[in-house]
Amino acid sequence: MKGADTIQVRGAVADGFENVRDEFAAAVTAEPGLGAQLAVRVAGREVVDLWAGPGVSGESLFALYSSGKGAAYLVxxxxxxxGVLDLDRAVAAHWPEFAAEGKGDLTLRDLLGHRAGLIGVDGGFSAAELAxxxxxxARLAAQRPYWRPGSAYGYHAFVIGALVGEVVRRVTGLSIQEIYAERVRKPYGLDFYLGLPEALEARYVPVRPACEGGQGAPAPDSLTGIAFNLHATPPTDLVDFANTRAVRALGxxxxxxxxxxxxxxxxxxAAISEVDGRSPLLTPATLAEFTRPHASGTDLVTGEPDHFLLGFEAQGVRYPLLSAGAFGHSGAVGAQAFADPHHELAYSYTRNRFATGGGGGALENHRLIAAVLRAIG
Incomplete structure (x- = not known):
């Protein structure tokens, strides 16, 4: 398409998905200098593979922040x-130190539902701890919750992976990163890492701040500020954080x-469809459990209504064109990725610059998802 060629959109789309390419071209045209990628699969088959931006290819690697939560929840x-983990068993049954400060009865299900009230620690984390x-x-086990565990929910932005990961480690002897690499990333050859090998650093495209001023920062002592470690000295800068090699290495x-x-x-x-001759990773029963709402009302940290399923974000709430069972996770830079079992759809949009306004997926995801669903019909 002429417009797409002008802004050097590269890649390919399957027949019938040309409108998705046009919408992607419009999105990157609206933000000069943006590096972005879009990939879509339907019933396991790749139908969209696009990229654009200075120095960006389809193989470029971006900082994708909370997108890693989706991989952790899949594990x-x-x-x-x-049957290795029991959702309704107390976290402290595996991790005794976690019982401190009234957390002894909290279950793994509650933890995955962001109901622990353990969004940070007093005084904040150091950069080394966050990585x-x-x-x-170790810091979180002794921390007093910021609300009574189980009574409400709020996005455990920087810590949910470490909390759930410690349960996994205590039960299996392995980290989530190790299990993900061996059971998911390597078998499927995925270019998505929880711990980036040094040999792949040349493909990393540094993340950049938003091109315009976004929303004002929350008060450091608010629940939002604590969840994003803004009460630390110094407060965490997300751009510097992701552009640090130690963070990428440890994942x-x-x-x-x-x-x-x-x-x-x-x-x-791979979670929902046959890919490369392999059966879907998740059975219908597991999908049903992890894609039903586990929290209603307003998220105390983000202010979003009905934010979560079980661990995964409720994408059907954020994008009403999707089915109620659509599950996935956004990344702070404005990235968005999910599966929608009803449409046999797997979607991922990535970018190398923070979206203006911040919070969840960048606004262009609404138009891109609508274009994808029109192409699916």
């Missing part, structure tokens, strides 16, 4: 499916994922 879902899930877990599951749109779309396709 947990597999372990629940196999290392084991250090985060903290809540905040340090690195990858591209192809990798994330293939991950969600």
């Amino acid at each position: 947990v879902a597999l372990l629940v499916q196999e 290392d899930d084991r250090l985060l877990a 903290p599951t809540s905040s340090g994922s690195v990858g591209n749109a192809r990798g994330l779309a293939a991950l969600y396709a």
Whole structure:
């Protein structure tokens, strides 16, 4: 298409998905200098693989922040499916230190539902702690919750991966990062990493701040400020955080994922569809458990209504054109990735610059998703 060629949109789309290419071209045209990627699979088959921007290719690796939570929850879902983890068993049964400060009765289900009230620690985390899930877990075990566990929910932005990951480690002896690499990333050849190998650093495209001023920062002592470690000295700068090699190397599951749109779309396709001759990773029963709402009302940290399913974000709430069972996770930079079992759809949009306004997926995801659904028919 002439417009797409003008802004050097590259890649390919399947017949019938030309409107998706046009919408992607419009999105990157509206933000000069943006690097972005879009990948879509339907019934496991790749139908969209696009990219644009200076120095960006389909193989470029971006900082994708909380997108890693989706990979972590997929690992947990597999372990629940196999009977290794019990959603209704107390976290402290596996991790005794966690029982401190009134947290002894909290279940894994409540933890995955962001109901622990354990969004940070008094005084904040150091940069070294934020990069290392084991250090985060050690600090969090002794922390008094910021609300009574189980009574409400709020996004555990920097810490949910470390909390759930410590349960996984205590039960299996392995980290979520290790299980993800061996059971998901390597078998499917995914370009999405919880711990980026040094050899792949040349493909990393540094993240950039928003081109315009976004929303004002929340008060450091608010629940939002604490959840994003703004009460620390110094407060966490998300751009500097992701552009630090130690963060990319250790791959903290809540905040340090690195990858591209192809990798994330293939991950969600593998969860629900046959890919490369392999059966879907999740059974219908597991999907039903993890994609039903586990929290109603308003998220105390983000202010979003009905934010979560079980761990995964409720994408059907954020994007009403999707089905109620659509599950996935956004990334702070404006990335979005999910699976919608009803449409047999796996979607991933990535970008290398923070979206103006921040919070969840960048606004262009609404138009891109609508274009994809029109193409599916």
